[in-house]
Structure formats: C-alpha cells, structure tokens
Amino acid sequence: MKKQLLLFATFLVFLNVKAQTAILIENVSIFNGKENKITIGDVLINDNKIVKIATTPIKSNVLGLKTINGKGKFLIPGLIDNHVHLSINTMGQMELLDPKLTEAKMDSLTRIEGKNMLLRGFTAVRDLGGPVFNVKKDIDAGKVIGPRIYPSGAMISQTSGHGDSRLPNEKSKHYGGQVSRGELMGVNYIADGVPEVLNATRENLRAGATQIKVMAGGGAATAYDPLDVTQYSLEELKAAVGAAEDWGTYVTVHAYTARAVRRSIEAGVKVIEHGQLLDEETIQLMADKGIYLSLQVLDPAPEKAPETTKIKKQKVVDGTDFAFQMAKKYQVKLAWGTDYLFDPKQSANQNTDILKLKKWFSPFEILKLVTYDNAKVLALSGERNPYQAGALGVIEEGAYADMILVNGNPLQNIDLVGDPAKNFLVIIKNGVVVKNTL
Numbered sequence: 001m002k003k004q005l006l007l008f009a010t011f012l013v014f015l016n017v018k019a020q021t022a023i024l025i026e027n028v029s030i031f032n033g034k035e036n037k038i039t040i041g042d043v044l045i046n047d048n049k050i051v052k053i054a055t056t057p058i059k060s061n062v063l064g065l066k067t068i069n070g071k072g073k074f075l076i077p078g079l080i081d082n083h084v085h086l087s088i089n090t091m092g093q094m095e096l097l098d099p100k101l102t103e104a105k106m107d108s109l110t111r112i113e114g115k116n117m118l119l120r121g122f123t124a125v126r127d128l129g130g131p132v133f134n135v136k137k138d139i140d141a142g143k144v145i146g147p148r149i150y151p152s153g154a155m156i157s158q159t160s161g162h163g164d165s166r167l168p169n170e171k172s173k174h175y176g177g178q179v180s181r182g183e184l185m186g187v188n189y190i191a192d193g194v195p196e197v198l199n200a201t202r203e204n205l206r207a208g209a210t211q212i213k214v215m216a217g218g219g220a221a222t223a224y225d226p227l228d229v230t231q232y233s234l235e236e237l238k239a240a241v242g243a244a245e246d247w248g249t250y251v252t253v254h255a256y257t258a259r260a261v262r263r264s265i266e267a268g269v270k271v272i273e274h275g276q277l278l279d280e281e282t283i284q285l286m287a288d289k290g291i292y293l294s295l296q297v298l299d300p301a302p303e304k305a306p307e308t309t310k311i312k313k314q315k316v317v318d319g320t321d322f323a324f325q326m327a328k329k330y331q332v333k334l335a336w337g338t339d340y341l342f343d344p345k346q347s348a349n350q351n352t353d354i355l356k357l358k359k360w361f362s363p364f365e366i367l368k369l370v371t372y373d374n375a376k377v378l379a380l381s382g383e384r385n386p387y388q389a390g391a392l393g394v395i396e397e398g399a400y401a402d403m404i405l406v407n408g409n410p411l412q413n414i415d416l417v418g419d420p421a422k423n424f425l426v427i428i429k430n431g432v433v434v435k436n437t438l
Contacts, residue, residue, distance in 0.1 A: 021046065021047045021048070021432070022044075022046050022047075022060070022062040022064065022065045023044075023045040023065070023067075023068065023401075023428070023431065023433065024042065024043075024044050024045075024058060024060055024066070024067045024068070025044075025045070025067075025070050025075065025405070025426075026042050026057070026067060026068065026069050026070055027040075027042070027069060027071060028040070028041070028042070028043065028072070028074070028075040029070075029072060029073065029074045029075065029409070030053065030074075030395055031074065031075065031076045031077075031367065031395070032077075032394055032395045032396055033077040033367070033368065033371040033372040033393050033395060034368060034372040034394060036364040038074070038409070039053075039055065040072075041053060041054050041055040041056070042054050042057060043058075043075065043395065043403075044060055045428070045431050046431075047431055048390070048400060048430040048432075049389075049390055049398060049399065049401055050395065050396065050397055050398065050399050050400075050401050051397065068433075068438060069438070071438070073405050073406060073407055073408075074405070074406040074407075074410060075395060075403055075404070075405050075406075076367060076395070076403065076404050076406055076410060077371040077372070077375075077392075077393050077394055077395055077402060077404075078121060078122070078123025078124065078371070078392075078393075078402035078403055078428075079120075079122045079354075079371065079404070079417070080123070080124045080125065080126075080370060080371060080374035080375055081126070081336075081338055081350065081370075081374075082125075082126050082294055082335040082336055082337035082374045082377055082378075083126060083296060083335075083336075083337025083339045084125045084127050084338060084339070085127065085128065085129050085339070085340065085341050086113060086114060086125065086127050086135070087106055087107075087109070087110040087127075087130035087131050087132050087135070088129065088130040088187055088341065088342065089113070089341055089342065089343060089346070090106070090109035090112075090344055091106075091342070092343070093342045096182070096185065096342070097165070097167065097181045097182070103134075103185070106131060106185070107134050107135055110131075110132060111135055111138065113344075113347060114145070114147060115144065117147055118147050118427070118429060118434055119420070119435060120420045120424075121404045121424050122147050122350065123148060123392075123403075123427075123429040123430075124147050124148040124150070124374075124375070124378060124392055124393075124402065125147045125149055125150070126210075126211070126377065127149055127150065127151045127152060128152050128213045128252065128273065128339075129152055129154070129187065129213050130154075130186070130187055131153075131154075132151045133151055133153070133207050133208050135149070140386070145429075145432075145434050147429070148386075148387055148392070148402075148429075148430075150210040150211065150381060150385075150386075151209055152204065152209050152210070152212060152213040152252075153186065153203070153204035153207050153212075153213075154186050154187060154188050154203070154204060155187065155188045155214075155254075156188070156191055156200045156201065156204075156212065156213065156214045156215065157189070157190055157191070157214075157215040157231070158190070158192055158215070158232055158236070159172060159190055159192050160225055161190075161215045161225055161231045161232075162215040162218060162219035162222050162225055162231065163182075163188040163190070163222075164188070164190055164222065164225075165181070165187060166181075166182070166190075189203065194235055194236055197232070197236045197239045197240050198239050198240075200240075201240045201243040201244060202243055205243070205247045205249075209249075209384070210249060210381040210384045210385060210386060211244070211250055211251070211252055211271075211381050211384070212240055212249070212250070212251045213251075213252055213253075213254070214232065214237065214251055214252075214253045214254070214269075215231055215232075215254045216230070216231050216237065216253035216254060216261075216269075217229065217231050217253075217254065217255040217256055217257055217259075218231070218256065218257075218260075218312075219312075220301070220309060220312040220313040220315075220316050221309060221342075223306075223308075227256055227257070227277065227315060230257065230259045230260045230263060232263075234263055234267055237251075237253075237264060237268075237269065238267045238268065241267050241268040242268075245268070247383065247384060248381075248382040248383025249380070249382050249383065249384040250270040250271070250380050250381065250382070251267075251268070251269045251271075252271035252272070253272060253273060254273050254274060255273070255274060255275065256274050256275060256276055256277040256278075256319075257277045257278070258277070258278050258279045258282040261275060261278060261282055261286070262285070265286070265289055265291055269291070270291060270380055271291070271293075271294055271380070272286065272292065272293050272294065273339075274295070274296065274316070275293050275294075275323055276295070276298075276316045276319035276320050276322075276323045277315065277316070277319050278319075278323060278326070283323070283327060283332060286330075286332050287331055287332045287333075290333065292332075292333045292334070292335050292380075293333070293334055293335070294334075294336070295320070295324060295327065295334060295336060296338060296339045296353075297320055297356040298313070298316055298317055298320065298339065300313055300314055300317055301313035301314070321359070325360070328360065333373075333376075334373060335369075335374050335377045336354075336369050336370055336373075336374060338350055338353050351419070352418045354366060354370055354414075354417055354418065355414065355415060355417070355418045357369070358414065363410060363412065363413070364411055366414050367410055367411065367414070367417075371393040371394070372393040372394055373393070374393060375391070375393025375394070376393070378392060378393075379392075387400065400430060400431075401430060401431040403426075403427075403428050404427050404428075405425045405427075405438075406423055406424060406425070407422075407423045407424075407425050408423060425437050425438055
C-alpha cells in the first residue's frame with residue numbers, strides 16, 4: 001500500500017511539473033515578427049511551444065495552468081543577435097591570453113553574461129567565435145538560464161590573418177613555437193593549406209558547431225593584417241565550405257572588401273559578416289546570388305587603442321552608411337548583430353545598438369530584422385540546427401515560445417527596446433518565464 005501511495009504521489013508530482021510549463025497570456029497586442037500589424041488576442045503555451053493564438057478568449061483546462069494578464073501590452077518575438085562573442089567579450093584580450101586563465105573561469109563568466117543577455121530580451125544568438133560549447137550545454141539542459149546559442153567554435157584563420165591571436169614574440173607552432181594560447185582556449189585555429197583548413201573545420205563540427213566562421217579578409221582589431229588584404233586562397237575557402245556542407249551546414253566569413261567577398265562567394269560561402277568596404281557592384285552580386293549580408297553599426301575604436309587600429313576602425317565606421325544604402329537599394333538579404341569583442345562594458349549597449357538602425361529603417365523593419373530575419377540566418381545551419389522542432393523569431397502556432405511583453409508599442413516607438421530593464425515586463429524563453437514584473 002505504501003509503495004502504491006508513493007508511486008501515486010510521484011505521478012502527481014510529474015503531472016504538476018508538466019503542468020507548470022503551460023502558460024496562458026491573455027489580452028495582448030501581438031506583433032508576429034513578420035507582418036506590419038498588431039493582433040489583439042490570447043496566446044496559449046504548452047511545454048516550450050505556442051499551441052494556440054486566438055482573437056477570442058482561450059479556455060484551457062490544463063492542470064496547473066499559469067495565467068498572465070497582458071493588460072493590452074505588446075507581445076513581440078524574442079530578440080536575436082546574429083553576431084556575438086559570448087565568451088571572449090567577458091574579458092580583455094590580455095586577460096584571455098593570461099596562462100592563469102582556466103576553462104572553468106571562462107565558462108563561469110560566460111554563464112553570467114548569458115543570463116544578462118537573456119534578461120535583455122535576447123532569446124537566441126549566433127556566436128561567431130569562442131569557447132561556448134560547455135555553457136550552451138548547461139543552458140539547453142536547464143542548469144542555467146541564457147539564450148539559445150548557435151556556436152561556431154574557434155574562428156578559423158590563416159597565419160597573419162584576422163584570427164591570428166599570437167603575441168608579437170610568439171613563434172609559429174610550425175617553426176619552433178608552441179600552440180598559441182588562443183588555440184588552446186578554443187578561441188581560434190591558425191590553419192594554413194587545404195589539409196589544415198579541413199582539420200580545423202572538422203574539429204569545430206566535432207565539438208558541436210552549428211556553422212563555421214572563417215576569416216577571409218583583414219580586420220580592424222588585429223595587429224598583423226591591414227584591412228585591404230584578402231585571406232585564404234579559393235581552394236582553402238572551398239575546403240571549409242565543402243566540409244561544412246558535408247555536415248549539412250554552411251560557412252560565414254569575416255570580410256570587408258569586394259575582393260575578399262567575391263572570392264568567398266565563388267567558394268560557396270552563404271553569409272558575409274561586415275562588408276562595410278564593399279562597392280556597389282559586389283553588393284548587387286550578393287543580391288543576385290542570395291548571399292546574406294550580416295551588418296553591424298560599429299563604434300570607433302576606443303581612445304586607448306593603437307593609432308593603426310583607430311585608423312582602420314574609422315574606415316569601417318565610415319563605410320557603414322554606404323553598405324546599408326546599397327543593401328536596401330538592391331534588396332540584399334540582411335542580418336544584424338553587435339559583434340562586441342574584448343570589451344565587457346560594451347555588453348550593456350546591446351539593446352541601444354538596435355536603435356542605431358533608425359537611420360535606415362522604420363520601427364517595423366527594425367523589429368522584423370532583429371527577430372524574423374535574423375532567425376532565417378540561424379536556420380541556415382540545416383541539419384546542425386539544434387532547435388529544429390519549431391520556428392524562431394515569430395509568434396505563431398507551432399513556434400518556440402520565445403517572446404517579450406513590452407510596455408508600449410515598439411512599432412510606433414522603437415526606442416522602447418533600448419531600455420529592457422524598464423520596458424520588458426515579461427520575458428519567456430522556451431516556454432519558461434525568466435522575468436515577470438507584472
């Protein structure tokens with residue numbers, strides 16, 4: 001009898017746990033992520049999915065249903081940042097290269113930043129370089145809260161490329177030196193020639209990468225590579241693309257210039273990160289080929305940065321307006337991200353960075369870009385997509401329950417998304433309420 005009672009009690013607990021995942025959000029103004037309109041109604045969530053949306057009251061007899069009265073507030077999909085470095089933006093570059101830094105310490109800092117990012121309303125991010133695999137597993141297992149992470153693993157760079165993180169006195173591992181600190185920490189792989197590029201790509205895929213990040217041109221923040229240089233031969237780029245496609249996913253590249261982008265397109269790359277130094281003809285080519293342009297509105301280099309870095313960064317900043325204007329003219333498929341690197345204080349600007357887009361886009365276009373459009377880029381990971389059971393970036397039946405209740409109408413006042421602490425009343429990710437100030 002005691003055994004039967006214990007089993008029954010366990011069954012009731014199981015039912016209660018399952019029931020706690022059912023949420024009814026009543027009386028909300030719904031922006032679905034892709035249409036420039038608002039629908040007044042109710043939304044029913046069960047487990048981690050949206051199961052019903054209705055313009056009339058939803059009646060549900062689900063045991064343990066949690067009801068949230070939306071009071072006419074505005075429900076939007078969770079925000080998506082298409083270009084983050086979740087782990088390596090938790091510290092400065094010299095801290096990262098410190099031999100005393102441990103994987104455990106780095107993961108601890110990354111978990112904190114993941115939580116903060118989710119509470120800013122970012123329910124999904126595409127991580128384009130750094131060791132985030134451990135933290136992603138913890139988030140997916142429910143051990144900590146954070147956004148859905150689409151990890152790239154280590155950035156793949158040629159010697160003297162944008163991902164060559166060695167200090168000036170460090171010799172190459174090929175010529176009497178040791179494996180660099182960045183490589184040991186999983187930040188970057190220095191790979192030259194087709195065999196090494198294949199190996200680096202496959203190492204990332206083995207670790208759980210959803211897409212591959214390759215450095216195809218010069219960068220502003222690195223010491224060895226001027227902005228104008230083109231990195232990796234066509235054969236090397238094709239090797240990375242082929243290995244990624246064999247795993248059902250794709251390659252995205254860091255590239256600013258027309259030469260680097262055209263070579264990348266020829267190799268089969270699907271997304272270009274940055275592109276602020278492109279010419280009109282290359283942007284038109286991207287439109288014709290259906291290549292995504294992942295643009296960021298970057299800030300000038302900090303005052304303490306080396307003069308060469310300041311000059312390079314300013315060229316990128318100056319090219320941003322032209323890139324956006326041409327992308328709009330030729331209707332290039334756009335994505336958006338922040339791309340903060342080695343500057344933890346900058347993380348707090350993630351939401352206000354969205355507001356910089358007002359120079360080129362309407363509130364609707366901005367909201368669609370940072371939800372529905374960015375989700376389309378996440379879906380390019382195909383067979384490596386860890387979240388294939390539902391759609392992201394939308395509020396529709398069958399989609400994942402990732403959403404934000406906003407105190408005001410962001411389709412009329414996009415500035416509301418710039419202050420998540422004040423204006424994001426409820427944040428739900430994967431059917432779990434992570435913030436509720438109602």
